[in-house]
Structures are given as C-alpha cells and as structure tokens.
Amino acid sequence: MAVLVYNRGADWTQEIYQAVHDRVLPDPGNPPAGLLAHVAAPSERGGWQVVDVWESEADYRRFVEEKVVPAAQEVGAPPFDTKVVETFYHLIP
Numbered sequence: 001m002a003v004l005v006y007n008r009g010a011d012w013t014q015e016i017y018q019a020v021h022d023r024v025l026p027d028p029g030n031p032p033a034g035l036l037a038h039v040a041a042p043s044e045r046g047g048w049q050v051v052d053v054w055e056s057e058a059d060y061r062r063f064v065e066e067k068v069v070p071a072a073q074e075v076g077a078p079p080f081d082t083k084v085v086e087t088f089y090h091l092i093p
Contacts, residue, residue, distance in 0.1 A: 001056065001086050001087070002036065002053060002054065002055055002056070002086070002087045002090055003053070003054050003056065003057045003060060003084050003085065003086055003087060004051070004052070004053055004084070004085050004086075004087050004090075005050075005051070005052040005053075005054060005060050005082065005083070005084050006049065006050075006051055006082065006083040006084075006085075007049065007050040007051075007052075007080050007081070007082050008043055008045075008047060008048070008049045008050075008080060008081050009047050009048050009049075009077070009078060009079070009080035009081075010043075010045070010046060010047040010078075010081075011047060011078040012047050012048035012077065012078060012080060013047075013048060014042070014048065016048070016075065016077050016078075017040055017048050017050070019071075019075045019077075020068065020071045020072050020075060020077055021040070023067075023071035023074065023075070024063075024067040024068055024071050032059075032063045032067070033059060034054050034055040034056060034058075034059025034060070034062075034063070035052065035053075035054055035055075035059070035063070036052075036053040036054060036055060036090070036092055037051075037052060037053040037090075037092050038050070038051075038052050039051045039052075053087065053090055053092065057084050060084065064082075
C-alpha cells in the first residue's frame with residue numbers, strides 16, 4: 001500500500017534541505033526505489049517541509065535510514081518530524 005509521508009523540520013532551511021538533497025539524490029533522473037513523488041517547500045509555520053509518496057512505508061524507512069540520516073548528520077542538520085499515512089488514492093501522471 002502506498003504511503004504519504006510528511007516531513008517537517010522546524011529549524012531546517014532551504015540551504016540545509018538542498019545540502020541533504022544533493023547528497024541523497026545526486027541524480028534526480030534516478031530516484032530511489034519506491035519513491036513515486038517528492039515535493040519540498042517552506043512551511044507556513046516556519047522551517048521546511050517535504051511531502052513524498054512512496055510505494056510502501058518500508059521503502060521510505062529504508063531510504064531514510066540508509067541515505068537521509070547519514071547525509072543529515074554529515075551536514076549537521078537538526079532533527080525533523082515525520083508523519084506517515086496510507087493513501088486511499090493517488091494519481092501521478
């Protein structure tokens with residue numbers, strides 16, 4: 001079952017996001033297994049937010065553990081909050 005993943009870093013900035021993104025996804029034409037959609041933007045409450053659609057929560061968790069956490073630690077990024085919900089429907093043309 002596909003999942004919608006909300007990540008919000010209250011102390012993240014566009015620069016921190018970009019530094020992590022460049023490390024975990026150096027070639028946007030070659031996304032990680034299971035990633036269906038990825039969107040990043042400033043949060044209306046401050047900080048930065050990322051919304052993804054993944055084929056499964058397991059795909060998302062594996063990517064975070066293997067790629068995102070090490071890259072975030074490398075650049076000294078602050079922690080972020082995550083919420084995962086199963087999707088009812090998604091359309092990604």
